[in-house]
Amino acid sequence: MKKKIVLYMILALLGLFFDVVLGASRVPNFTLLLCGIVVLYEIVRPYIYLSRKI
Amino acid sequence: MTYLSDRSRARKNYKYYVLVVIIFGLFIYFWPNIRAKLYSYVESIVINYGNLKSNFSKFPSSFHLYFSSREELDTRNKVLELNIERLENILAQKDALLIEHGFVDESGASNISSSFILYPLTQDMTTIYSTILLSKGFKDGIEEGSPVYLRGKQVACIISEVHDHTSLCKLLSASGNSVEGSISLGGTLFLKGYGGGAFIADVPKDSTVAVGEQVRLRSDPTFIIGDVIDTVADDQASSLRVYVRGPYNPVTSNVFYINK
Numbered sequence: 636m637k638k639k640i641v642l643y644m645i646l647a648l649l650g651l652f653f654d655v656v657l658g659a660s661r662v663p664n665f666t667l668l669l670c671g672i673v674v675l676y677e678i679v680r681p682y683i684y685l686s687r688k689i
Numbered sequence: 690m691t692y693l694s695d696r697s698r699a700r701k702n703y704k705y706y707v708l709v710v711i712i713f714g715l716f717i718y719f720w721p722n723i724r725a726k727l728y729s730y731v732e733s734i735v736i737n738y739g740n741l742k743s744n745f746s747k748f749p750s751s752f753h754l755y756f757s758s759r760e761e762l763d764t765r766n767k768v769l770e771l772n773i774e775r776l777e778n779i780l781a782q783k784d785a786l787l788i789e790h791g792f793v794d795e796s797g798a799s800n801i802s803s804s805f806i807l808y809p810l811t812q813d814m815t816t817i818y819s820t821i822l823l824s825k826g827f828k829d830g831i832e833e834g835s836p837v838y839l840r841g842k843q844v845a846c847i848i849s850e851v852h853d854h855t856s857l858c859k860l861l862s863a864s865g866n867s868v869e870g871s872i873s874l875g876g877t878l879f880l881k882g883y884g885g886g887a888f889i890a891d892v893p894k895d896s897t898v899a900v901g902e903q904v905r906l907r908s909d910p911t912f913i914i915g916d917v918i919d920t921v922a923d924d925q926a927s928s929l930r931v932y933v934r935g936p937y938n939p940v941t942s943n944v945f946y947i948n949k
Contacts, residue, residue, distance in 0.1 A: 651727075652731065653813075654724070655724055655727045655728055655731050656728070656731060656735055656811055656822060657811060657812075657813045657818050657820045657822060657857070658724065658818055658820075659818055659820050659849050659850060659857055659859055660818065661720065661721055662717055662720055663717070663720055663724075664817050664818070665815075665817055665818075667717075668817070
């Protein structure tokens with residue numbers, strides 16, 4: 636669990652770096668996209684057969 | 690008892706999620722201010738990264754330099770000087786033609802010496818922003834809204850943000866971006882970015898747009914957008930689709946120019 640949080644933090648930081656350097660819009664599009672993917676993954680994860688704990 | 694403790698825990702979790710959503714919402718709302726603040730810290734890192742990248746790409750030629758004789762280097766220098774002279778002559782001829790055909794007056798003719806040379810520090814290879822971070826900024830005299838061009842005065846992007854030592858340039862050929870171009874017969878083409886330095890435009894079927902025709906930037910005809918590379922007429926539609934592309938791809942270019 637802790638590993639996963641660290642991984643998500645690193646992803647968020649990379650996304651923010653990209654948005655800070657190249658983002659020419661009012662919202663951090665790339666970070667929002669990453670967050671969306673992570674949230675979707677977390678919602679779908681329990682229904683993925685391989686990730687179920689038997 | 691168990692039921693109550695579960696309920697209070699659920700309430701606690703609910704509050705926690707609401708707090709996270711509020712913080713996230715505030716972060717998004719104040720993003721432009723936060724970004725400006727963060728960029729002042731990140732700028733030096735990006736400049737160093739850009740310098741390191743360009744030095745690394747120059748490494749093979751500098752390595753070769755140590756093992757070349759002075760005579761060979763002198764010869765190479767002479768060849769390069771001749772090349773510069775030849776290119777300057779071609780440029781002068783082109784400028785004369787531009788003035789002759791009335792595209793520009795004498796003050797607007799291209800002059801290499803009156804332009805800044807910029808190098809790309811980082812580029813957005815995705816289509817999320819389609820921007821390029823360039824190596825000169827406010828302290829070098831770069832202004833917002835200035836057109837940035839490649840060799841042959843092919844306009845690539847427009848400066849959208851100016852920082853202290855860097856500037857952010859938004860590609861004209863970004864997917865969905867609209868640009869007004871003009872063709873030699875005085876017609877206007879409403880071009881839409883297609884990515885990778887390419888544009889498309891839909892014109893009425895009876896238009897006389899020929900393949901190979903040069904398209905210039907309508908707001909400043911000294912800049913070239915590209916050439917018409919293809920026209921496709923759909924039998925079903927009443928319009929003609931025109932494909933325009935410049936000789937150089939701005940995403941893979943290493944040198945950019947901007948007028949002083």
